[in-house]
Amino acid sequence: MEEGFIKRLITTMKCGVCGQHYEVGNVRVLGHRDDLWFMSVFCPSCRSQGLVAVVIKEGKLPQVVTDFTEEEQAKFRGMEAVDADEVLDLHDFLKEFDGDFSHLFSKGEV
Numbered sequence: 001m002e003e004g005f006i007k008r009l010i011t012t013m014k015c016g017v018c019g020q021h022y023e024v025g026n027v028r029v030l031g032h033r034d035d036l037w038f039m040s041v042f043c044p045s046c047r048s049q050g051l052v053a054v055v056i057k058e059g060k061l062p063q064v065v066t067d068f069t070e071e072e073q074a075k076f077r078g079m080e081a082v083d084a085d086e087v088l089d090l091h092d093f094l095k096e097f098d099g100d101f102s103h104l105f106s107k108g109e110v
């Protein structure tokens, strides 16, 4: 999967705070673990910063997940239009994930 693809995907997303569309230059790809890609985004309009996770699988539409708060996870679980397996995968991962990106990405995958 190319970073360019992911950055184009990000430009279809809006800032959760002010609704401004992100631009390619506002996104930094942090790395990925299997199908789960992490990015940091910066909103040029309201200057809020956030983490974005995208689940990307071959032949499937990407699932975009923003932020890692309890609230967001609950919202994601409540969505009906997504593939249940993917939600479970991500939910399991988030349960294990302690928020330490430097540790996650020092395992040689990136």
Ligand SMILES: [Zn+2]
Pocket (backbone or CB within 6 Å): 015, 016, 017, 018, 019, 020, 043, 044, 045, 046, 047, 048
């Ligand atoms: Zn904003």
